[in-house]
Amino acid sequence: MVTPPSIPEWLDPSPWLPRARNAGGRMVSNALATESATPADFAALLSPVAPTLLESMARQAQSLTRRHFGRTISLYAPLYLSDYCGSGCAYCGFAADRPRRRRRLETDEMIAEMDTMKAMGFDEILLLTGERNPKADFDYLRQAVALAAERFHLVTIETFPMTVEEYRELAQIGCTGLTLYQETYDPEVYARLHRWGPKQNYMDRVESPARALSGGLRTAGLGILLGLADPVADAIALYRHIDYLRKNFWQAGISVSFPRIRPQQGGFMPAFTVDDRFLAQLIFAFRLCMPDVTLTLSTRESAAFRDGMAGIGICKMSIASKTTVGGYHYESLAENGQFIISDNRDMATFCAMLHRLGFEPVLKNWDSVFR
Numbered sequence: 430m431v432t433p434p435s436i437p438e439w440l441d442p443s444p445w446l447p448r449a450r451n452a453g454g455r456m457v458s459n460a461l462a463t464e465s466a467t468p469a470d471f472a473a474l475l476s477p478v479a480p481t482l483l484e485s486m487a488r489q490a491q492s493l494t495r496r497h498f499g500r501t502i503s504l505y506a507p508l509y510l511s512d513y514c515g516s517g518c519a520y521c522g523f524a525a526d527r528p529r530r531r532r533r534l535e536t537d538e539m540i541a542e543m544d545t546m547k548a549m550g551f552d553e554i555l556l557l558t559g560e561r562n563p564k565a566d567f568d569y570l571r572q573a574v575a576l577a578a579e580r581f582h583l584v585t586i587e588t589f590p591m592t593v594e595e596y597r598e599l600a601q602i603g604c605t606g607l608t609l610y611q612e613t614y615d616p617e618v619y620a621r622l623h624r625w626g627p628k629q630n631y632m633d634r635v636e637s638p639a640r641a642l643s644g645g646l647r648t649a650g651l652g653i654l655l656g657l658a659d660p661v662a663d664a665i666a667l668y669r670h671i672d673y674l675r676k677n678f679w680q681a682g683i684s685v686s687f688p689r690i691r692p693q694q695g696g697f698m699p700a701f702t703v704d705d706r707f708l709a710q711l712i713f714a715f716r717l718c719m720p721d722v723t724l725t726l727s728t729r730e731s732a733a734f735r736d737g738m739a740g741i742g743i744c745k746m747s748i749a750s751k752t753t754v755g756g757y758h759y760e761s762l763a764e765n766g767q768f769i770i771s772d773n774r775d776m777a778t779f780c781a782m783l784h785r786l787g788f789e790p791v792l793k794n795w796d797s798v799f800r
């Protein structure tokens with residue numbers, strides 16, 4: 430195990446942890462009433478509040494979501510380009526020590542997968558790879574981004590940390606944003622779970638969203654893998670990270686995701702349980718303290734939980750997702766995914782549910798002409 434780095438002061442959650450553990454009803458009510466939230470308000474909203482306050486949080490979160498996003502849910506889908514990876518993340522089904530037949534999409538396969546996703550109705554695609562390696566390096570990713578930008582108006586990447594110059598090159602050919610989860614901000618847990626490989630570099634990952642925005646990407650998606658470490662401490666550090674990006678890149682779009690660990694090859698079990706109630710509280714707390722930030726919930730979560738959270742904080746969701754390399758067009762080529770999803774509904778079923786609840790599914794909210 431590498432020596433854990435020390436957490437930078439501007440990310441450190443510890444000053445607010447006592448409040449998150451012990452805040453009473455008055456502190457929570459004050460946090461609910463404020464119009465300009467601080468990390469202290471966010472911490473208070475994560476405290477073990479009474480169910481009546483959780484209902485108040487939900488009502489307010491719903492009202493703010495409607496004010497900023499209307500009755501809409503934006504939809505996107507991930508495309509895994511490759512499962513080659515040399516890293517050893519303990520929680521990942523693609524880690525280098527998992528025995529599996531690995532593959533990557535070649536050019537004709539990328540085109541077929543993207544065309545199939547486009548025909549399904551998607552206009553936003555998230556391209557994924559493992560850590561940088563000879564089978565899926567920058568040149569490979571650049572080719573995938575260029576192909577995607579010919580077909581989709583929004584092209585985002587969830588890959589490996591890059592330099593400002595590399596992000597700039599991707600922005601120039603049509604990449605609009607990145608997703609990069611820190612997984613956990615706890616340096617000791619981070620060092621223990623990232624057993625080998627480039628992802629061991631904690632600060633390189635922390636600094637990557639700022640490099641991407643400096644390089645010209647328009648959006649940055651952040652998140653923590655809930656369950657790896659103390660979820661309250663991780664959530665406060667995540668809040669601080671986003672706060673930092675919003676202050677330094679005011680023109681950027683920031684989004685937050687709330688992934689919980691799902692079953693995967695390797696059988697990793699989370700150290701902390703994150704139940705539905707706490708996850709709902711966390712989503713409401715982000716909505717109340719960051720009203721205009723996009724909050725995303727993926728198909729990792731059950732259909733029932735996603736239906737319940739739609740519009741109550743959450744304004745963006747993936748659907749019909751595959752976590753295998755490809756799998757939209759070449760179903761027969763798809764083997765084990767990175768993890769097992771929970772919501773297996775298809776696009777039509779999901780959109781029908783959104784309409785029943787009074788929401789408009791949004792597949793396009795940006796035009797590539799604005800690039």
Ligand code: SF4
Nearest residue numbers: 514516518521524559
């Ligand atoms: S989480 Fe990413 S970097 Fe880590 S093993 Fe999985 S694919 Fe590789």
